[in-house]
Amino acid sequence: MNNWLNHQLQAIKLVLSRMHANSLSSSMISLVIGVAMCLPSLFYIGVDNLSKLTDHMQNETEISLFLKLDVSHDTISEIDALLAKKPEIKQYYLVTKDEAWQQLQAKSKSNPDVNDAVNQLGKNPLPDAFFIQAKSVEPDDLASLKTSLQSIPGVEQALLNTEWAKRLSTMISLSKKLIFFIAALLAIVLLVIIGNTVRMQILTQQDEIEVSYLIGATNSFIRTPFLYAGVFYGLFGGLFAVLMILGITLTFNYAIADLSSLYNSDFSLTIFNGSLFLTVVSTAVLIGWLGSYLAVTRAIASVIQLQKNH
């Protein structure tokens, strides 16, 4: 046990000093791993945050009922009365075209671009609208309520706010599958890159490996330093990736903060995602280990072959 530990420590020391001696190529390979791990992670963070947003929206069961532009006040009161009688409706309120116009003008004051656009419109283009909260949250109930509302005379369009959110969430689940494939492809690329790096190292150490075998080294003695090399590449690469992810999400959050203030929202990307970081680093380490394991197993077999043919 003590001997085993000693062997591991020796191997780690050896590997770290070798990596230090080749610090340029070591940091290059770590950087490559970092970037490759970073890409799917950022994609994941984006999609994950989007899906949180849509989850939130899907819980809202609001139906917007836009009326025809030329409806009379009488028609509006008729519709009002009709809505009041409907048992599926929990509550509703009316925003008249004038109120909506005022709201738009008030909001646009703070933003010169929008203000220009609104002023150019000249007259009010907005319809009267009812905003309806249904009792049920079931998609089917909502859909049938929407159809019945659509058929009321004077109604231009009934909009179920969850519809686009639903479409978005299908896209999100598709994207998640896509991320999985991208990540798997990148993992294969990394395996090849790491494997190749370790193979090159083995070639430069070929003499040492050969002599070591002749004077009684075990397979594990030969193999261990290279496995640690792979593990360290993965570890440093994974940490690189975490730093890059942090940097990029932070930068994005400033931009998003500006954007979401326009939408009266306090939405921002979740910055610190511990389990994601843990996954990134441990996956990188695992890939590093596996890449070097595959390389070392094959390369050592060929070194032994070479030694035999001497």
Place this chain on the structure above:
Amino acid sequence: MIKFDQVTKRYPGSDEVLKNVSLHIEAGEFVFVTGNSGAGKSTLLKLIAATERPTSGTVLIANQNVSQLKASAIPFLRRRFGLIFQDHKLLYDRNCFENVILPLRINGVPGNEAAKRVRAALDKVGLLHKEKAMPITLSGGEQQRLAIARAVVSRPSILIADEPTGNLDANYAADIMAIFYAFNQVGVTVIMATHDALGMSATQNRVLHLNQGQLMQSSPSITGINQTASNSDVSTS
């Protein structure tokens, strides 16, 4: 200690390099292996060191049959030997100290203890002051001695030297022979292949003479070889 019984060795695609070799080497002996180039001296040493396996016959080392050992046990058998290769096999990418410490790393000797033993070994071959030098900057004789330091640093009970005085002039060769005699004096078994009679002519050591892979009778003054060497003599100088 080392026993060959009807050993034949054939490399892939080669003829028989060793034919029906039987021999017995006792602990503490100093044995020369002679023969022309290509006679099979190196091959014989490789079979003893368990870096090659016999094609047929049995090789017994400390009562272990090399052919029957599991692959995982071979490294531990090899660690009993100190090997000096015909082509040195020094590592030219590191200094003398780092070259000599390699067997200790393999044996799992911890750092401080290892450094002490490396210096002791370098001292024994007169290279302590060259600790930090790169092998390529050493003379031929110094490189030979470095190879000896690496072979003895793990304190093996058997030294196997393949033409350690190879291309050296007489002075160097005598130096190196003296080192081997000193080790033999303290009980280390020495098996040395050599091209010519240089350095061994004056000794009473047993000589295993190979002729095209066959073990011949050794010179009359010395013990017969094909019979078991019960009366083999420990070296004197």
